[in-house]
Amino acid sequence: MTTAYERVQAARRKGRPTADYYMQRLFTDFLEMHGDRRYGDDPAIVAGVGRLTGRPVTVIALEKGVTTEEKISRNFGSAHPEGYRKALRQMKLAEKFRRPVVCIIDTAGAFCGVGAEERGQGQAIAENLMVMMGLTVPIITVFIGEGYSGGALALGVADRVWMLENAVYSVISPEGAASIVWKDAGKATEACEALHMTAQDLLACGMAERVFSEEDGDFDKVCSALGTALADELVALSALDAETLTVKRYARFRAMGGEET
């Protein structure tokens, strides 16, 4: 059996495809749109419009980067407030032009730093959560690697959350949990298990709807399965009227951690 720690290692493995790999294979005619119109452009988030099996979709991805140089320029996929605000702008355009939103997540969390705080990291994430809760077009979020904290959730308020076999999604990174709970970052292995952060854990408690096989590392095959599933699911979700869609989306999260009374 694969342990949670092994899944985290796989999600972080050098050479594992980042968001760009999936975007190249899933979407055609993709045009990247830059900037939040308020402060700047955050390279940790790639956003724009393209086609999925011919149909226009808005795509928003947390991109860690592949080469060292690119990783640095993309801040290792940790977004600043301007990144979340760029995503928000694109989501509002998706609503205007009645096209669904596909988010791809791979991040160690929202960036923590003086600038991010000064520009309102908390406010930026909060606004995304509230706007996504009411967005009247379908949203599907796919976790392809790591996803931690509000920095992942800020693109995760979706109608469907899908995860790759070795993707992980957690309230905090295992190292962060270990250093806060046990004052010992070295206990990350234990934290991986304790946090219940694997795709399989989240499927079991209804926080993810589907887990995709990684086909023993054949990621072209993964893309092909993902593409078919996205196309089918977006057709199904697009059949729902705006009211039904947002009511169901709220109900999806409303049930999490609630009490049966």
Added chain:
Amino acid sequence: MINKALFKKPNNRLEGEQEAARDAEPTVVCAECKDTLPRAAVAGTDFVCPRCGTPLAMGARERIRWLTDEGSFQETETGHRAVDRLGFPGYAEKLVKAQRDSGEPEGVLTGLAAVDGEPCALFVMEPYFIMGSMGAVVGEKITRLFELATQECLPVIGYTVSGGARIQEGMFSLMQMAKTSGAVLRHSEKGLLYAAVLTHPTTGGVVASFAMEADVILAEPKAQIGFTGPRVIEQTMRQKLPPGFQRSEFMLQKGFIDRIVPRNAQKKELSMLLKLHGRGGRA
């Protein structure tokens, strides 16, 4: 790998709940000047440090007593108790201690109240319960309060204090950010007022959800307000923090809060806000 713990029914009342042990404590420490004060010296007042003027930590129940019209507070959703869904090491013991420290079963109190004659729905987070950390019960109770206020066409006043997510509840904690945001949105769409008062400290997942989603965001003086706490930024980024970083005064200057309101003006300003925005009831 299906974990049976995830399906545990959330009904197990925790053993060892006790009545407020904290009220018996004779002293209170000022977070700013570290002065230790006899509790009797500030009880019955606005609860500010007589030496430096900083607002002192106030338990949720005593804040409600201080803020609301006498006899007006009707508590709602009193039966919720945290569930150790993940079987997280040490969590059950931590909950027992938090209940002893705070004299409350969980990290937030909710209810209906009147402030200066103005009816409202009110939530007040509890600093003595793991520093208002957001677990499933906190999210659920706040969500239910917003749903009740939406149904009854009432404005919401919320006092926040939080160290952030309750890590021991894992993803169940993170999801409360989305859940509460959905409830705030539905309340807002009905044209109803939500005013938040951010107290020291309001950080992490609470800042990145309902604390920053209010129509009017007030803050107590000198409160720490931010997504990532200053120590984490200093340690991980080795960045020197500017003076007053993340304090209310700093956040006001950066444009993220509307007003800083000292304790002795809060009741008056909140009742003015309630009157200025009407009682709702438009829907």
